[in-house]
Amino acid sequence: MQFDKRAWLDRIKRMFAGFDRPLALIVFLLLCVGIVTLYSASLDVPGRVEDQLRNIMLTFVLMWALANVPPTTLMRFAVPLYTFGIALLVAVALFGLTRKGAKRWINVGVVIQPSEILKIATPLMLAWYYQRREGVMRWYDFLVGLVILAVPVGLIAKQPDLGTAVLVFAAGLFVIYFAGLSFKLIVPVLIAGVIAVASIAAFQDKICQPEVQWPLMHDYQKHRICTLLDPTSDPLGKGFHTIQAVIAIGSGGPLGKGWLKGTQAHLEFIPEKHTDFIFAVFSEEFGLAGGIVLLTLYMLLIARGLYIAANGATLFGRLLAGSLTMAFFTYAFVNIGMVSGILPVVGVPLPFMSYGGTALTTLGVAIGLIMSVARQKRLMQS
Known part of the structure; x- marks a missing residue:
């Protein structure tokens, strides 16, 4: 049987047709x-x-597989994946494994960290929601989006896992912003954040004392921020x-x-x-x-x-x-x-x-x- 080089090259090209070449090169x-x-x-x-x-190699296979899945098919997995991820986070809170003072893992035959699923599931869910509301979007749809986002972020932050909570929050917030959330509503939050950071820096000598408790934050998180302001303190x-x-x-x-x-x-x-x-x-x-x-x-x-x-x-x-x-x-x-x-x-x-x-x-x-x-x-x- 004669080897047809052109046919094989065409077959290989079709296999990788889903790849965006510039993005793949980067x-x-x-x-x-x-x-x-x-x-x-x-x-x-x-x-x-x-x-x-x-x-x-495993990542490459997953990347290749998903690149060839139509977005319309991806939409079908948005709600089940998000719901499954939230259920796992609740299971972690109830039955999770504690390591180094954090309860982030659960044993389901293999030990997994469900918060990783929400890094993808949360923006997928929010994109699905706003796709369904396209053309009829109202102000309360942004509140619904914030609730969809707040549930996984709150459960992850409680583990505690501030790093992953920040990543999930950012990914979800970008969906809400791109869906049409007015920047005017974001500016006051940014101003409040700047004021809070400036206040911490200005009064760090007083509020970083061991006996001072910070609301909504664990002691180790407070210590990290205070150490950032003055690493030589520890x-x-x-x-x-x-x-x-x-x-x-x-x-x-x-x-x-x-x-x-x-x-x-x-x-x-x-x-x-x-x-x-x-x-x-x-x-x-x-x-x-x-x-x-x-x-x-x-x-x-x-x-x-x-x-x-x-x-x-x-x-x-x-x-x-x-x-x-x-x-x-x-x-x-x-x-x-x-x-x-x-x-x-x-x-x-x-x-x-x-x-x-x-x-x-x-x-x-x-x-x-x-x-x-x-x-x-x-x-x-x-």
């Missing part, structure tokens, strides 16, 4: 940078890079992460110390250097120049995602792609901010850089959903 470059940095950060732990490569405790990460970033200089030559990382001064603080390892070895390249890749990722969202064929597609794209911005902003010492340490991974299968899978699913929206638009134009 993700590929970020994964390459991540593997290179992880190798340096994990010299003392053999096998970690191999584990991450397996995670990447240099060997909560402030250690921030101090060592800032030293690593600053010591990298304009061009960095070179790959595998970072002293802060290899002398074990940087905690969680393969996960939450991998940006400190990268900055020490590749310097300001490397940091600019990395930030450029993230900006290109966000720009491409927003382009796909703006050109989505349906309101559901536009809301879903827009919110998931801005979720990547939130991931990167919060992680780099906490490593650089301008935000509290909340345990948010750096997209496609940090080690870990669960977070990488969630990010891959998000990219696959964005590609699905792009594919629908291309099919309508062809």
Whole structure:
């Protein structure tokens, strides 16, 4: 039987027809940078890079599968997935496993963290809701959206898991904003936030005393914020992460110390250097120049995602792609901010850089959903 090269090439092209090439290229470059940095950060732990490569392969399969699923099909899973996720969060609150003072996991044959499901299910549910209300939207629809968002955010924050709660809240809030929420209603909240931050900074000597209780916050969350304002107040405790990460970033200089030559990382001064603080390892070895390249890749990722969202064929597609794209911005902003010492340490991974299968899978699913929206638009134009 004669081998038909052209037929095989056409078949391969059809297999990857769902991929948005610019977006796939950006993700590929970020994964390459991540593997290179992880190798340096994990010299003392053999096998970690191999584990991450397996995670990447699984993520690639999920990304490919979801990119080929029409958004109309995705809409059918919005309510069941959201309901299932909420049910699991309630089960965690009742029967969950407690580790390091947090109840975030549940054993259903395998141990899972249900809050990861809500990172996708919440914006999916909100996009479905506003798609159904298209053309007849009223002011109370935004209140309904806030309730849909508040339920998972409240359950996750209670675990407590402030980092994941922030990510779920941001992803959901972007859907509500893109659906038409007036910016005039957001401005007062932003002003209140600025006033609150300024007040904490101005009166930190008084309100950061051990006997002072902060409403709606755990003691460890209060301690993180107070340590952010003055890391030297607990240099060997909560402030250690921030101090060592800032030293690593600053010591990298304009061009960095070179790959595998970072002293802060290899002398074990940087905690969680393969996960939450991998940006400190990268900055020490590749310097300001490397940091600019990395930030450029993230900006290109966000720009491409927003382009796909703006050109989505349906309101559901536009809301879903827009919110998931801005979720990547939130991931990167919060992680780099906490490593650089301008935000509290909340345990948010750096997209496609940090080690870990669960977070990488969630990010891959998000990219696959964005590609699905792009594919629908291309099919309508062809």
